[in-house]
Amino acid sequence: MLLTTSESSTYSASEVAGRLQVDIRTGLKWTEAKYRSKIIGHNELNVNEEEPTWKKYIEQFKNPLILLLLGSALVSVIMKQYDDAVSITIAIIIVVTVAFIQEYRSEKSLEELKKLVPPECHCLREGQLDTFLARELVPGDVVYLNVGDRVPADVRLFEAIDLSIDESSFTGETEPGRKSTELILSSATNKDHTNMKNVAFMGTLVRCGNGKGIVVSTGERSEFGEVFKMMQAEEAPKTPLQKSMDILGAQLSFYSFLIIGVIMLLGWLQGKPLTEMFNISVSLAVAAIPEGLPIVVTVTLALGVMRMAKRNAIVKKLPTVETLGCVNVICSDKTGTLTKNEMTATIIITSDGYMADVTGAGYNDQGEIHIRNCNNVEMAKSNITNLLEIGAVCNNAYIQNGTLLGQPTEGALIAVAMKNGMYATAENYVRIQEYPFSSEQKMMAVKCIHKYNNNKEEIFFAKGALEMLLPQCTKYMFGTQTVPLTKQNEAEFLAEAYEIGRKGLRVLALAKGRSLQDLIYCGLVGITDPPRPLVRESIEMLMQSGVRVKMVTGDAQETAMAIANLIGIDTIHQQTLSGQEMDQLNEHQLDKVANNVSVFYRVTPRHKLAIVKSLQRTGNIVGMTGDGVNDGVALKKADIGIAMGKNGTDVCKEAADMILVNDDFHTIIAAIEEGKAIFYNIRNFVRFQLSTSIAALSLIALATLMGIANPLNAMQILWINIIMDGPPAQSLGVEPVDHDVLKQKPRNIIS
Ligand code: ATP
Numbered sequence: 246m247l248l249t250t251s252e253s254s255t256y257s258a259s260e261v262a263g264r265l266q267v268d269i270r271t272g273l274k275w276t277e278a279k280y281r282s283k284i285i286g287h288n289e290l291n292v293n294e295e296e297p298t299w300k301k302y303i304e305q306f307k308n309p310l311i312l313l314l315l316g317s318a319l320v321s322v323i324m325k326q327y328d329d330a331v332s333i334t335i336a337i338i339i340v341v342t343v344a345f346i347q348e349y350r351s352e353k354s355l356e357e358l359k360k361l362v363p364p365e366c367h368c369l370r371e372g373q374l375d376t377f378l379a380r381e382l383v384p385g386d387v388v389y390l391n392v393g394d395r396v397p398a399d400v401r402l403f404e405a406i407d408l409s410i411d412e413s414s415f416t417g418e419t420e421p422g423r424k425s426t427e428l429i430l431s432s433a434t435n436k437d438h439t440n441m442k443n444v445a446f447m448g449t450l451v452r453c454g455n456g457k458g459i460v461v462s463t464g465e466r467s468e469f470g471e472v473f474k475m476m477q478a479e480e481a482p483k484t485p486l487q488k489s490m491d492i493l494g495a496q497l498s499f500y501s502f503l504i505i506g507v508i509m510l511l512g513w514l515q516g517k518p519l520t521e522m523f524n525i526s527v528s529l530a531v532a533a534i535p536e537g538l539p540i541v542v543t544v545t546l547a548l549g550v551m552r553m554a555k556r557n558a559i560v561k562k563l564p565t566v567e568t569l570g571c572v573n574v575i576c577s578d579k580t581g582t583l584t585k586n587e588m589t590a591t592i593i594i595t596s597d598g599y600m601a602d603v604t605g606a607g608y609n610d611q612g613e614i615h616i617r618n619c620n621n622v623e624m625a626k627s628n629i630t631n632l633l634e635i636g637a638v639c640n641n642a643y644i645q646n647g648t649l650l651g652q653p654t655e656g657a658l659i660a661v662a663m664k665n666g667m668y669a670t671a672e673n674y675v676r677i678q679e680y681p682f683s684s685e686q687k688m689m690a691v692k693c694i695h696k697y698n699n700n701k702e703e704i705f706f707a708k709g710a711l712e713m714l715l716p717q718c719t720k721y722m723f724g725t726q727t728v729p730l731t732k733q734n735e736a737e738f739l740a741e742a743y744e745i746g747r748k749g750l751r752v753l754a755l756a757k758g759r760s761l762q763d764l765i766y767c768g769l770v771g772i773t774d775p776p777r778p779l780v781r782e783s784i785e786m787l788m789q790s791g792v793r794v795k796m797v798t799g800d801a802q803e804t805a806m807a808i809a810n811l812i813g814i815d816t817i818h819q820q821t822l823s824g825q826e827m828d829q830l831n832e833h834q835l836d837k838v839a840n841n842v843s844v845f846y847r848v849t850p851r852h853k854l855a856i857v858k859s860l861q862r863t864g865n866i867v868g869m870t871g872d873g874v875n876d877g878v879a880l881k882k883a884d885i886g887i888a889m890g891k892n893g894t895d896v897c898k899e900a901a902d903m904i905l906v907n908d909d910f911h912t913i914i915a916a917i918e919e920g921k922a923i924f925y926n927i928r929n930f931v932r933f934q935l936s937t938s939i940a941a942l943s944l945i946a947l948a949t950l951m952g953i954a955n956p957l958n959a960m961q962i963l964w965i966n967i968i969m970d971g972p973p974a975q976s977l978g979v980e981p982v983d984h985d986v987l988k989q990k991p992r993n994i995i996s
Contacts, residue, residue, distance in 0.1 A: 258403035272369030288463035393894025400458035407454030545978035569920025588657035599625035749807035791990035819843035
């Protein structure tokens with residue numbers, strides 16, 4: 246019954262469905278899916294055969310410092326100082342074993358971390374659309390793909406609306422490929438992945454549009470299996486801190502050898518026997534080397550990463566931890582990061598001036614629509630219903646038992662329609678085409694036909710930001726009439742939108758019509774999205790510790806300002822700047838103003854990138870949050886790219902250095918705190934270890950110079966280094982940090 250991915254592209258979608266025994270309208274049954282999963286296995290790629298443990302152990306000996314110690318042991322053997330040789334060897338074994346165990350443990354925990362943000366998928370089973378872990382998918386499952394999603398398995402598409410998929414991780418092609426559902430006839434071309442237009446490959450990213458398809462290959466059977474194995478072979482680079490530790494180690498060795506050389510020379514000039522000098526030099530070498538240092542650094546970083554994970558910040562790469570302590574500007578999204586992203590429509594204004602307040606919260610029908618004083622309640626009701634119909638039809642979200650699948654903004658529109666008793670309005674229409682929402686266009690439209698009307702006329706429903714929608718409108722609804730739209734009307738509608746926005750509400754304009762260029766404007770819905778708890782406190786704390794917070798939002802100025810004021814972002818001494826205004830500025834001009842802007846509004850992902858670059862040019866270390874599909878580039882460019890774990894798209898999570906599991910701004914503070922703490926801890930124990938090494942080195946050097954017998958032999962120094970230095974250094978590494986440290990200004994990256 247199974248098909249390969251390339252075979253599936255040569256069959257029609259219904260044939261594929263037939264072969265995989267699935268009804269694409271309802272998906273598989275749960276019992277059937279479980280059965281298939283048992284036989285075929287989970288949809289996951291098994292990690293490469295790991296290096297055997299003994300090899301990892303041997304690797305530890307490759308450390309230059311350990312090699313140096315081995316050299317000393319060898320010298321001791323040659324000098325027939327067997328007791329020294331034995332104790333040095335025992336010491337080496339202890340150091341190596343401790344290092345090995347600690348590294349092994351932190352590696353394992355870091356692996357566990359990766360599982361904390363597992364890929365999910367939207368799958369249809371038994372007629373219900375569900376979101377669950379992608380590893381549960383089996384061939385035959387029907388999956389929905391949305392803009393920003395990572396394709397969870399090889400999928401034969403049977404619906405593709407404006408669907409473009411970025412297959413660069415796979416084919417190397419940088420331009421996203423457009424997908425269609427038609428079958429491909431020639432099987433000769435099938436080997437070429439770019440030709441398989443009707444297949445979405447596992448691991449690729451949906452850049453635009455949406456689609457539906459049947460899972461054909463999962464896990465290792467997918468075309469991505471091979472590529473994945475190659476990617477796994479890549480080794481993680483060393484962190485800058487580890488690198489500087491390596492340099493420190495090399496420098497230490499160099500200087501200690503220099504001193505040892507000088508002392509030996511002096512001893513020789515003093516006429517001391519060569520064997521004694523050798524003995525002393527071994528002690529010196531042992532004294533100078535902070536044996537445990539590199540491992541303590543790695544372990545401290547790894548422990549820090551785990552602590553951050555407990556506080557809901559998943560750091561993908563160890564260097565991020567260090568950079569976190571240096572960030573001095575954070576550019577944050579508004580929706581979902583500073584606010585809760587729990588959208589509720591609270592006000593409705595029709596184009597003929599009827600107003601209604603909406604009560605209730607959450608994605609359900611609990612709440613009422615109260616029409617404000619008016620002379621014609623029936624007319625108001627009918628126009629509000631007309632308005633809400635647009636919102637419900639031009640919509641891709643679903644509400645199932647109080648939970649929302651889809652965008653919160655769209656969920657709010659469905660909920661308010663439900664409060665008006667309109668539960669299945671969208672089902673009255675057949676959707677022919679969708680013009681998907683994008684942050685650039687700031688609107689979305691659908692082309693439909695009414696199912697039960699005999700005239701099969703096409704009708705467009707559109708929603709979006711008012712200033713983007715109005716230019717497409719030529720008329721507006723007035724009572725039951727459509728009236729030509731004048732400049733004066735436009736100004737009035739914009740003023741209404743401004744008034745709603747000023748209260749901090751997101752404003753959506755709604756329109757419909759026979760053509761997209763000739764729409765009838767029907768009114769506005771104001772949607773509230775309250776600030777997250779603790780955001781105000783977090784921003785205040787950040788400002789105290791020298792980190793400035795800038796809001797970067799796609800919403801209108803008044804909405805952004807209202808929320809900014811609520812959460813304590815300074816809009817009085819600082820300016821606001823719109824995406825459009827940014828377009829008028831050249832790089833140099835932008836650099837001049839960007840530092841003094843606290844709210845960037847009506848921006849697109851392209852502007853986000855310009856903001857990051859500009860702030861970096863003026864010497865800032867920038868953290869940038871993002872959730873949308875196009876935010877990826879800005880996140881990559883930022884010193885710390887921060888993605889949202891819950892509402893963020895997979896594209897974003899891919900590009901980010903850090904993921905906020907709970908999407909909460911407050912978590913950034915926790916992460917910065919940890920970052921600073923880790924850096925200070927590492928600095929403390931490096932100082933501690935160096936001070937003991939230098940003390941031992943000076944003691945022996947002085948004793949030799951003054952001709953006194955060697956006060957400490959190699960064995961004693963070694964034990965001091967291991968037993969006395971190791972544990973305290975490690976505990977300094979995990980020390981909770983003083984609050985004063987956290988309040989300190991961001992560290993200068995150069996120091
Ligand atoms: P933030 O940066 O605060 O998270 P954003 O950049 O994600 O916000 P967008 O989602 O781009 O903001 O929304 C910008 C504007 O686009 C909104 O003010 C709204 O008018 C409009 N809009 C948002 N979602 C939709 C949608 N699903 N359909 C149509 N228009 C929308």
